[in-house]
Amino acid sequence: MAEVTELFYDTEGDVLYLSVGKPRRAVSQEMGDDVLLRVDPDTGEIVGLTILNFSARFSSLKEPQTLPVQVTLQRE
Secondary structure (H helix, E strand, O other): OOOEEEEEEEOOOOEEEEEEOOOOOOEEEEEEOOEEEEEOOOOOOEEEEEEEOHHHHHOOOOOOOOOOOOOOOOOO
């Protein structure tokens, strides 16, 4: 299973960036609700996730929430 190698929160932009594996070139696919899936354009492999308006979305929550993204990562 791939591991998250980088998690970065940009306070000024209110954006959370999550990278899977070594950071690399990717294209973003909008998943809805300000969630972007980052995909390697050559292999189609998921390489990260970007969540816009992160604090506005999660700062007042009292219960865990599910993001509108389901991902299965597997090693071949």
